[in-house]
Amino acid sequence: MSAPTPTPALVEEVAITPANINDGKAGPAALPDNPGEVFADSAYRGQHFRDAIHAKGGTPRIIVTAMWGRDEQETLARLDAWNQPIHRVRGRIEKIFGTWKCCYGLRRMRWRGLAKASIQVRLxxxxxxxxxxxSIITAAAA
Known part of the structure; x- marks a missing residue:
């Protein structure tokens, strides 16, 4: 049995939210219908976001940063076991954001306002x- 081919790292959908609203509150509005597995960092840990994912038929895969009341070694092992598969996927996603910031000037918004910022992000x-x-076509042809 062969391993599945990884999907190319292309941006399929973009959701723009105001900067003055915290990620956990803006996240549910950005979720598509039937989102599948939703990978997110610890800013989305709240029950509000989890409930929104479940309501749309998705499975939350959210980074856990702390556990209380356990032996330290056991806690670290459980955190690592939970977060490791999430880190692999999020690493591919964060690489896109890093490229946007580093190579495409998205460290700062060029214009004010949500509509203009949306245009900048979409472009x-x-x-x-x-x-x-x-790059994908070149690699496939080789």
Whole structure:
């Protein structure tokens, strides 16, 4: 049996939220219908976000940063066991954000306002996908 081929790291969907609203509160509005597995960092740990994922038929895969009332070694082992598969997926996602910040100038928004910021992020996603697609096609042809 062969291993499944990994999906290319292309941006498929973008949700823009205001910067003055915390991630955990803005997250449920950004969820698509039938989201599947939802990978998120610890900013999304709240029950509000988990309930929104379950309501849309998804499975939360949220980083856990602390556990209380257990032996330290057991706690660290449980945290590592839970977070390791999540880190692998999130690492691929965070790489996209890092590229946007480093190479596409998305460290700061060029314009004020949600609509203009949305345009900047969407244009960045298009540019990233075009460059990434070229890399994928080149690798497939070789």
């Amino acid at each position: 960045t996603a298009i540019a990233y996908n075009l460059k990434r697609t070229l």
